[in-house]
Amino acid sequence: MNVHGFCQYLAVLLCAMSAAMARADVWLVDLQGAVGPASADHVIRGIHQAGEAGAELVILRIDTPGGLDTSMREMIKVILASPVPVAGYVAPGGARAASAGTYLLYAAHLAVMAPGTNLGAATPVQIAGPPGLPAGGDKGENPDSPSAMEKKIVNDAVAYIQGLAQLRGRNAEWAERAVRGGESLSAEDALKLDVVDFMAVSVEDLLQQADGLTLSLDAGDITLQTAGLPVYHHPVDWRSEFLAVITNPNVAYILMLVGIYGLIIEFYNPGIGLPGVMGALCLLLALYALQVLPVSYAGLGLLLLGVALMVAEAFAPSFGILGIGGLVAFVIGSVMLMDTELPGYRIAMPVIAAFAVFSVAIFSIALSLVLKSRRQLSVAGVEHLIGEVGVVERVTSDATWVRLDGELWHAESNATLAENDEVTVDALDGLVLKVSKSRKEKS
Incomplete structure (x- = not known):
């Protein structure tokens, strides 16, 4: 094959590859578990990549109990601005689109549910009071009266979901009830109340029913041609998995404390290197995780104050005052660290207790070593030689030499x-x- 023939072959191959890449597939992106930074990153990048690939449709398969408001709003912004229509699909049977999942379903261009699924309970979790009390907890003389802050949060959530309902032509009245009263619906009831567009038993059934539907996007109306299209399942890559690990509140908490203790050990034992390097690495990972999590800065300040006081107790003993105060601040700060009532984003009490006991043990050992060193006799100068036993090594006419502490000393007797x-x-x-x-x- 000559050069001209090879160039023609290469051009044909590139054209074939471009045509294959431009093929209008359907992208399937899963949203499973609590909504957080990791799941938001996975969904957002999936929608962006589907748009770059020229996909015909993105199916966001939802099964979530809810999650963080900030992560939910980031995903909704991307869905609303997507050049590719997004179908929210609550599936498989037994799945749910609770809380944040309801907002996502309302934001999608197409809302679909599988039989045996449900949605709703969209009241902001942060304002929920203890069991047995109305939202907002104890209100004194009028316990049923919500606080001004709670009213603001609820009204903001209502306006947000109603705006999505009006944009997509869905039931805005029920959306308000889902936020204010925490109502939920089964798939069949959601279809009757015009909350979803239709029900589908599978992805293939969804594509068959969606074929020929016209949807409104920012760039204009688009008519779907989805019947028989291949489905590409967007996988969870290493980045999203790594982000899911470090943004787990318990892992972020452990990384932060390991980082702090590693740096403390390095500062008091310079030259080792390993504690300092590991401490700096863990602390940087923890800071990245904490900046995407709902952190209470008051809790973080108390936690750091507690560690500082326990360090001060170990190296400047105060008969336990600093140590006890540090332990109390450490525990309270750890409990307050995550500024949310969502169960999936709270630090487990056993983890807090374990680190509290570990901290007390470490600084108790340090305190005992400090006190022990203070009780030891001074070994500076030559005064410590008094009472020591040596051996006469050499005797001359004018001097006697004694071997003591590895040195020869002039001695008289x-x-x-x-x-x-x-x-x-x-x-x-x-x-x-x-x-x-x-x-x-x-003798």
């Missing part, structure tokens, strides 16, 4: 000394030892 005699240091006269024969030598 009232007794006659010979080589290999053991002597005890009684006093010092400058750099001259005043010695006497040891009891063993006298």
Whole structure:
């Protein structure tokens, strides 16, 4: 094959590859578990990549109990601005689109549910009070009256979901009830109340029913041609999995404390290197995780104050005052660290208890070592030689030399000394030892 023929072959191959890449597939993106930074990153990148690939439709398969408001709103912004229509699909049977999932379903261009699924309970979780009390907790004389802040949060959530309902032509009245009263609906009832567009038993059934529907996007109306299209399942990659691990509140909490303790150990034992490197790495990962999590800065401040007080107790003993205060601040700060009532984003109490006990143990050991060092006799200078036993190594006509602490010392004694005699240091006269024969030598 000559050069011209090879170039033609390469051009044909590139055209075939471009045509294959431009094929209008359907992208399937899963949203499972609590809504958070990791799941939002997975969904957002999936929608962006589907748009770059020229997909005909993105199916967002939802099964979530809800999650963080910030992550939910980031996904909704991307859905509303997507150049590719997004179908929210609550599936498989037994799945739910609760809380944040309801907002996502309302935001999707097409809302679909599988039989045996449900949606709703969209009241902001942060304002929910303890069991048995109305939202907002104890209100004193009028416990049924919500606070001004709670009213703002609920009204904002109502306006948000109603705006989505009006944009997509769905039931805005029920959406308000889902937020204010926490109502839920089965798939069949959601279809009757015009909350969803239709029900589908599978992805293939969804594509068959969606074929020929006209949807409104920012760029204009689009008519779907989805019947028989291949489905590409967008996988969860290493980035999303790694983000899911480090943004787990318990993992972020552990990384932060390991980082702090690693740096403390390195500062008090410079030159080791490993604690400092590991501490800095863990602390940077923790800071990245905390900046995407709902962190209470008051809780973070108390936690750091607690560690500082326990360190101060170990190296400047105050008879337990600093240590006890540090432990209390540490525990309270750990409990307050996550500024949300969502169960999936709270730090587990066993983890807090374990680190509290570990901290007390570490700084108790440090305190005991400090006190022990203070009780030891000073070994500076030559005064520590008094009472030590040495051996006469050499005797001359004008001097006696004693081997002591690995060195030769000029010694004087009232007794006659010979080589290999053991002597005890009684006093010092400058750099001259005043010695006497040891009891063993006298006997």
